[in-house]
Amino acid sequence: MDAILRTEKLCVEYRARGLKLEIKPALKGLTLSVHAGEIFGFLGPNGAGKTTTINVLLGFIPPTSGAAYLFGIDVRQPIARQHIGYLPEMTYYYKFLTAEELLRFYARIFGLPSREADQRIDRLLKLVELETARKRLIKTYSKGMQQRVGIAQALINDPDLLILDEPTSGLDPLGRMKVREIIQRLKQEGKTVFFSSHELGEVETICDRVAIINQGELKVLGPVDELVAQHGVNLEKVFLDIIGYQPQTAL
Amino acid sequence: MNTIWALAGIVIKELYRRKDFYVLFVLTAVLTVATGSVRFFQDPNIVRYIKDLCMFLIWISALLIAITMTARQIPAERENRTIFPLLAKPVTRGQVILGKFLGCWLASGIALAVFYLFFAIITGSREHYWPVLDYLQAFLLQWIMLGIVTAMTLLGSILFAAPSSTVTILFIVAGGILFLGRHLNTVALHNPEPVRSIIYTIYFIIPHLELFDVRERVVNDWGLVSWPACGLATLYAAAYTGLFLLLTWLGFRRKSLT
Numbered sequence: 160m161d162a163i164l165r166t167e168k169l170c171v172e173y174r175a176r177g178l179k180l181e182i183k184p185a186l187k188g189l190t191l192s193v194h195a196g197e198i199f200g201f202l203g204p205n206g207a208g209k210t211t212t213i214n215v216l217l218g219f220i221p222p223t224s225g226a227a228y229l230f231g232i233d234v235r236q237p238i239a240r241q242h243i244g245y246l247p248e249m250t251y252y253y254k255f256l257t258a259e260e261l262l263r264f265y266a267r268i269f270g271l272p273s274r275e276a277d278q279r280i281d282r283l284l285k286l287v288e289l290e291t292a293r294k295r296l297i298k299t300y301s302k303g304m305q306q307r308v309g310i311a312q313a314l315i316n317d318p319d320l321l322i323l324d325e326p327t328s329g330l331d332p333l334g335r336m337k338v339r340e341i342i343q344r345l346k347q348e349g350k351t352v353f354f355s356s357h358e359l360g361e362v363e364t365i366c367d368r369v370a371i372i373n374q375g376e377l378k379v380l381g382p383v384d385e386l387v388a389q390h391g392v393n394l395e396k397v398f399l400d401i402i403g404y405q406p407q408t409a410l
Numbered sequence: 411m412n413t414i415w416a417l418a419g420i421v422i423k424e425l426y427r428r429k430d431f432y433v434l435f436v437l438t439a440v441l442t443v444a445t446g447s448v449r450f451f452q453d454p455n456i457v458r459y460i461k462d463l464c465m466f467l468i469w470i471s472a473l474l475i476a477i478t479m480t481a482r483q484i485p486a487e488r489e490n491r492t493i494f495p496l497l498a499k500p501v502t503r504g505q506v507i508l509g510k511f512l513g514c515w516l517a518s519g520i521a522l523a524v525f526y527l528f529f530a531i532i533t534g535s536r537e538h539y540w541p542v543l544d545y546l547q548a549f550l551l552q553w554i555m556l557g558i559v560t561a562m563t564l565l566g567s568i569l570f571a572a573p574s575s576t577v578t579i580l581f582i583v584a585g586g587i588l589f590l591g592r593h594l595n596t597v598a599l600h601n602p603e604p605v606r607s608i609i610y611t612i613y614f615i616i617p618h619l620e621l622f623d624v625r626e627r628v629v630n631d632w633g634l635v636s637w638p639a640c641g642l643a644t645l646y647a648a649a650y651t652g653l654f655l656l657l658t659w660l661g662f663r664r665k666s667l668t
Contacts, residue, residue: 217497217498218497218498219494219497220666220667237500237501237502238500239500240498240500241500245494245495247494247495251490251491251492251494251495252492252495253420253492255423255424255427255428256420256423264416264419264420265499267412267413267415267416267419268412268413268416268500268501269499269500309495316499
């Protein structure tokens with residue numbers, strides 16, 4: 160099966176500011192691949208290197224060494240991002256625009272003809288249940304609504320691969336459920352989803368495979384059900400074991 | 411080009427959804443109308459004073475709009491993190507720079523056109539005389555000059571830490587060039603070496619924004635500047651604008667976004 164997303168011995172180092180010029184490795188030779196049609200969970204504690212990996216995949220930062228490819232194209236080429244959708248952890252959109260204007264703006268960037276863009280905007284606003292609020296400025300939206308605009312913008316180009324950075328972070332249970340439903344619907348449509356999350360129950364429910372990284376290194380990679388069966392516990396326990404969490408004994 | 415136009419459209423939308431332009435326009439209008447309604451010693455040449463004041467206010471307001479709007483574009487994208495979903499699309503940093511420049515320049519042009527329309531109405535209603543071509547030429551030259559200022563501000567927004575410092579520095583630089591630029595060579599002549607060479611170098615390096623200032627001609631009805639001269643001025647402005655945009659791109663392409 161062809162890998163839609165692939166990293167090869169990916170290393171990223173950050174230089175600490177100051178006189179010492181200290182180098183801090185954020186990723187240490189990360190190699191993984193994500194195949195078409197799967198939902199891939201990318202897990203790790205805070206500071207493990209998840210966001211750094213996503214930043215490299217989206218071309219925000221260059222790798223120190225190694226390489227990353229989307230659809231076989233080096234991520235440093237902007238064209239590699241033609242068929243992906245990206246949902247950031249927090250809502251980062253132009254708040255002086257309405258949802259409809261924002262989606263039209265992104266549609267223009269992808270060069271969609273205006274009739275097709277209109278149809279897609281209608282369909283997406285219906286999907287994320289924002290039809291009635293489409294003419295309202297984004298700054299008047301609740302956090303859940305802003306996150307749903309984010310999902311709509313990530314889907315405007317009908318992407319084959321979705322990169323979601325903690326998509327349910329900060330949402331209430333209803334908001335989370337809606338986002339989860341959308342991800343599952345995307346899977347049924349044959350989309351590939353790569354997402355990082357701290358919600359391990361959610362990951363266990365919807366992911367086909369997961370990768371767990373810690374301190375920039377890949378610790379485990381495999382199908383969720385195999386990992387759970389192998390360890391005989393749920394994904395949360397597997398995760399805690401792999402990152403070496405030692406519960407404190409009661410005083 | 412689609413991406414650049416799309417980005418420019420967002421900048422223009424931002425201009426008319428913010429209050430800066432309306433505040434400056436109302437201020438210019440109120441000051442001009444108030445001055446125009448006063449009768450100074452029954453002076454029949456009062457229209458000339460109104461024109462002078464109005465043109466001065468238009469220049470200040472246009473510079474303020476262009477500089478403040480441009481200075482916040484890239485820093486706001488980074489601070490609000492809207493740059494991330496944008497660059498996650500097939501958009502290059504060069505396109506971001508060009509889109510922001512085009513948007514700011516067009517938005518300043520729209521604001522300037524509104525100011526000139528107001529100017530034409532006010533002076534025309536007093537003089538019963540409509541030198542449309544003169545106004546059009548003054549508008550075009552000023553707009554071309556704003557292209558240099560916009561590109562210069564975009565470069566400043568990459569170099570300086572905060573939009574407020576970019577605004578202050580660019581306003582001083584643009585104002586300094588407009589008021590002192592044409593006199594720098596004379597100043598150089600009256601100074602010993604090496605100060606003379608330094609001032610001469612500055613004189614030859616800076617974009618001479620004052621070349622585009624035809625306020626006096628409009629106020630005193632001295633007629634049009636020859637169109638070939640305007641064409642040369644446009645080429646001069648295009649060269650400086652291109653240079654500043656290139657420097658902005660060089661600074662921005664490796665800049666960390668995180």
